[in-house]
Amino acid sequence: MNASNPIPTDYETFRTSIRAFLREALTPELVRAGERTTSVFSDFEAGRRWQSILHAKGWGAPEWPMEHGGTGWDIQQRYIFLEECKLANAPNPVMMGVQMLGPMLMHFGTEAQKTQFLPGIISGDDVWCQGYSEPGSGSDLASLKTTADRDGDEYVVNGTKIWTSMAHHSNWIFCLVRTDKNVKPQAGISFLLIDMATPGITVAPFPSLDGEVEQCQVFFENVRVPAINLLGEENQGWTVAKYLLEFERGGQHFTIELKKQLGKLQGALANPNSRAVDDPTYAYRVAETEIDVMALEQTELRIKGSLSAGDNPGALSSLVKVSGTELGQRCAELLIEAAGQSAMPWQSEVLAPDYTGDTAAPAESVTTMAEYINSRATTIYGGTAEIQRGIIAKHVLGL
């Protein structure tokens, strides 16, 4: 237990009960899927299985209000739950539905939309992907060009979305689309919920640098979407999306993962076959990284404290995102240095949760290169580090 964050005994009881559940519920395959996770996504089927197990236990969406299936846990309990899941190597379910769309639906959705969509999200029966970025619209999201033209009770959608993670596994997509071209960019955007089985949708998956397929481009050609699938008012999509982006940034606890990385760095220092052994600077760099993680953890606790007190951390979530992702990258760099050539074998099949054969790389290096490669994306997605710095400059420093 981390002594910097003393937790009352009843939290310890809570933690014990979570641990007991995880010991019981996590099969060896699920744990392997968790261990061999190299990005924010675990093996898709393993993640989906885990979501249905959590849902059966009543823990499918701990952060949601109880009326929609939430647990009623406080912030500290939710943190403990996430921490224990991570320590036990539980796989990550695809989280766009629970973490991102769910809160939006509760905030902006009609009763009919909530009834239709929330149960499928929490059970994991529906898999949602996020259709925001386009080939020509990355950081400048408001310039997006995918159009939705009203035709009776329907919208007709045309255009393309990219960086649509897990679209090839999804049956629904939430999209930002242009519904008015004659106003300033932000004012002409709407938020649509689209069934992926609708005629006219094509999904083209493509491999990332690590050779794995998580990303897709999605094409829309005269896709007819019922107008009742509009979330929020027409042309209010930007407001909906901004709420979502804030949720995405504020809802992350980087230090849980970073502390796990620090454990691996200590492992590298203790491993006689690691390249860290003959590097006189390595232990010092690990120690400085640990101190930076301590500072981030204390900052996350400060933000959590202000959330508990009902304040909105606002732009400070940008601070945590920049620092958390850059520290994750630093850990990944240190690990690739320690692993050296032993991290170079590429053996895609070892990432499958049911793989029990030999690995070309030593056990501690099997995912090191993929994690290093994928760490580069963390300062790009969810608003680049440059966008975050811009937010801080504008909203905190008033520049």
Next chain:
Amino acid sequence: MSGHMTEDQTLLQDAAERYLRDSYDFNQRRGRIAEGVYSDPNQWQAFAEMGWLALPVAEEFGGLGMGVREMAMLAELCGQFLVTEPLIDALAATHAIIGVGLQQESLLPRVAEGELIPVAAIDEAETASRLTPATTLTYTDEGWHLSGAKHWISAGASATHLTVLALSADGLAWVLVPTAADGVECERFPTHDGRGGMNCRFDLLLEADHILLQGQPASDALEAYRALAMTLSSAETLGATQAALDTTVDYTKQRVQFGQPLASFQALQHRMSNMLIQTELTRSLIYAACNAADSGRDDAARFARAAKVKATTVGRKVSQEAIQLHGGIATTDEYIVGHFFKRITALESWVCSKGEALKEFMALSPS
């Protein structure tokens, strides 16, 4: 998001900030330092009257019995307002050394009233003898004899008394030496941070009641002093760092070049965002170090080292950036931002360096 404060802490913070804002003028400070006045007796008296010097003094001895968090609040303000009086020095020596010594009952009220200004003297000319001093305390036929020399005593020029670390037959010892006593030769010198340093040579007999601590209690007090001083120096660095950042943000909003304020250039905006990110991270760690110390946790010593490493790294970077983003004006003596830079640089090596703190942090690894 200033970190949770109790009502008492908020009152202390607000009153102290108001006082320094109204009564600690930068130009006045500059003028008096130029005349060799490093410590203003009126200021010290005011500090005493506001109870600052009694902060760490136990209530049974007439003090406020407050903790590290409150001392760090004052340290932060010292950084922000560039206080040259030896406040963090006296607080650390009082809390960690005098407050646990045998003469606490007679000495603490004198500290609280501002009459006795204590500064710890640890460093010697040779690095090797810093923590195992060459300065000796020996018992002779005539009594306790102190012999040796201490160097680079920050703010030593403002001290009435030194708490001197010496080696005795029983191990380490802390003794209280009035700087005006016979057998004490002091050389005072101006310093770049405006505080006035001092080197001292000792060859004198001490009354028994000047021996504060000996043996294991003296070693324990050394560790307590170092940990507290690391935390307070980090807090003062934080205050100066935040002030350097604030000054920079204000300046770049006003300074117009190429027909627009400097603050409108993205290359500068992102650098200032980095300064803010790192300053806030440092703040979190320092407050955590205070809380660890105040709740007597096992990892308090480790947190103090972590705070020192982080504050030193960030203070250096932010104050260098502050100068660069200002441009030429920041390199003049009459402009304030370079003075934050100088004080931060002086604090970097006070008590220990970043590298020394990092080494100690690693040695204190949790089992």
